[in-house]
Amino acid sequence: MSAEIPAWLALESGLVMQGRAVGAEGEKGGDLVFNTAMSGYHEILTDPSYAGQVVLMTYPQIGNYGVVDEDAESARAWPEAFVMREMSSIHSNHRATSSLPAWLKEQGIVAIDGIDTRELTKHVRERGSLRCVVSTTDGDTTSLVAKAKATPSTDGRDLASVVTTGAPYTWAEGYHESYPHELGRAFDGAGTKGGGERIRVVAYDFGIKRNILRSLVHCGFDVTVVPAGTPADDALAHDPQAIFLSNGPGDPAAVSSGIAAVSDLIGKRPIFGICLGHQILSIVLGAKTSKMPFGHHGANHPVRDLQTGKIEITSQNHSFAVETDSLPDHLELTHLNLNDHTVEGMRHKTEKVMSVQYHPEAAPGPLDAGHLFSRFREFVAG
Numbered sequence: 001m002s003a004e005i006p007a008w009l010a011l012e013s014g015l016v017m018q019g020r021a022v023g024a025e026g027e028k029g030g031d032l033v034f035n036t037a038m039s040g041y042h043e044i045l046t047d048p049s050y051a052g053q054v055v056l057m058t059y060p061q062i063g064n065y066g067v068v069d070e071d072a073e074s075a076r077a078w079p080e081a082f083v084m085r086e087m088s089s090i091h092s093n094h095r096a097t098s099s100l101p102a103w104l105k106e107q108g109i110v111a112i113d114g115i116d117t118r119e120l121t122k123h124v125r126e127r128g129s130l131r132c133v134v135s136t137t138d139g140d141t142t143s144l145v146a147k148a149k150a151t152p153s154t155d156g157r158d159l160a161s162v163v164t165t166g167a168p169y170t171w172a173e174g175y176h177e178s179y180p181h182e183l184g185r186a187f188d189g190a191g192t193k194g195g196g197e198r199i200r201v202v203a204y205d206f207g208i209k210r211n212i213l214r215s216l217v218h219c220g221f222d223v224t225v226v227p228a229g230t231p232a233d234d235a236l237a238h239d240p241q242a243i244f245l246s247n248g249p250g251d252p253a254a255v256s257s258g259i260a261a262v263s264d265l266i267g268k269r270p271i272f273g274i275c276l277g278h279q280i281l282s283i284v285l286g287a288k289t290s291k292m293p294f295g296h297h298g299a300n301h302p303v304r305d306l307q308t309g310k311i312e313i314t315s316q317n318h319s320f321a322v323e324t325d326s327l328p329d330h331l332e333l334t335h336l337n338l339n340d341h342t343v344e345g346m347r348h349k350t351e352k353v354m355s356v357q358y359h360p361e362a363a364p365g366p367l368d369a370g371h372l373f374s375r376f377r378e379f380v381a382g
């Protein structure tokens, strides 16, 4: 066992905590967000929506089932740094391809454990979003707090254009046969409203997660993924029957190329947006987004589907939200967060536009909302 390496976490509020380095060494900063999911750290780390943020896990022990390459939600890890109470000293899982500390080192993610994550989470809950820095190279309190204050927050930053694909590509993989199929009704080419044909969809990659792509394929879509900055005409040149707008990092109001493209696409094809995609659609259609006090990051957020009255327990990861009062008359609130009554979904009253703030693809999280991919299929075909 190599000698322990000290590490420090400092917040712009002045709070400094010491722990131990359990990933790459170095110094990184960003907005500190806490995630309350009890498992799924690998999917969380590979969710591109975390770019520009430092992720703190509230579950006390992380790493106990290692890392499984095929569970990655994208090609790499995205958070600026990773914070936990305790990194498990061993992992036990027949599917594991790596230990979490070894993988974090390989991915260049600065990670710290030995942190009082309860105190830290309460601090963020009380004070709201805070910038922080995690360092294995600087133990000086004053200098660390100054660095946290100088760290850019996600406000005003278009990070979608940083994480997006460089070129268009097609995606054909559905769920693995062992995967729980409650996540969207499987497309079998028969008995489907609108006929048994597969539907061509262009998916804007603002930071897309692989389980969204798998869910679309599973529900009968042929998927072409395009970069975030793709103008509407170039997207339409793929001859899609529908448009999908993905999740992604940063401030939705700053994604100007996406906002311009989506403005040109409204009314031309049915559109479904998830998370950042939902926020961009809402902005284009006249609503306003703003940063929440500490966001929603976890796997147990109750949402009421106002069309069916049913409650779904949902996976969430967002720091910004659409302001309820800003929804114009032509938009209908379709989903409501039952913890804080924030906007969780909307649809256009006359155009074919539907969107949700949360993550029906789960990964990680409960499968309650997976049926939304089938609903999108019916929305397009119906």
Ligand SMILES: NC(=O)CC[C@H](N)C(=O)O
Pocket (backbone or CB within 6 Å): 049, 246, 247, 248, 249, 250, 251, 252, 274, 275, 276, 277, 317, 318, 319, 320, 321
């Ligand atoms: N997962 C997402 O798409 C997040 C959207 C946006 N970056 C936010 O933090 O609110």
